Amino acid sequence: MGTSTTLVITIANTKTAKLDRYVLDTLLVDLVGHDKSPAAYVVYLYLWNRTFGDGAKSVRASHRVISEETGLSKSGVQAALRHLARRKLIRSVRETQTATPEHFVLRPWRR
Numbered sequence: 001m002g003t004s005t006t007l008v009i010t011i012a013n014t015k016t017a018k019l020d021r022y023v024l025d026t027l028l029v030d031l032v033g034h035d036k037s038p039a040a041y042v043v044y045l046y047l048w049n050r051t052f053g054d055g056a057k058s059v060r061a062s063h064r065v066i067s068e069e070t071g072l073s074k075s076g077v078q079a080a081l082r083h084l085a086r087r088k089l090i091r092s093v094r095e096t097q098t099a100t101p102e103h104f105v106l107r108p109w110r111r
Helices: 021-034 038-050 063-070 074-086
Strands: 004-011 013-020 090-093 102-105
Touching: 013 021, 013 038, 021 038, 038 063, 038 074, 038 102, 063 074, 074 090
Parallel strands: none
Antiparallel strands: 004 013, 090 102
């Protein structure tokens, strides 16, 4: 399961980020096909790029920022984040209830 592939994600400029093959082969089908939540897959890829793609452990990003950078509605982003947290694919932490959340991308398939 340690196999990774390279995916080019374009966000304002072109850069290359490594992506676990599981994300393409299994998670895509699972989130989009089975769960009927393509927005969750888009948000997961966005957070993956902002963390692992940038060599970071986590990213602080508001719902508004994620919405603007993915093209999803704010309510769509909120629902996607709830779905990803429920599936234990991300962990979001806030210092206070109104603080910008810090998102950690989880990879439960890598045990």
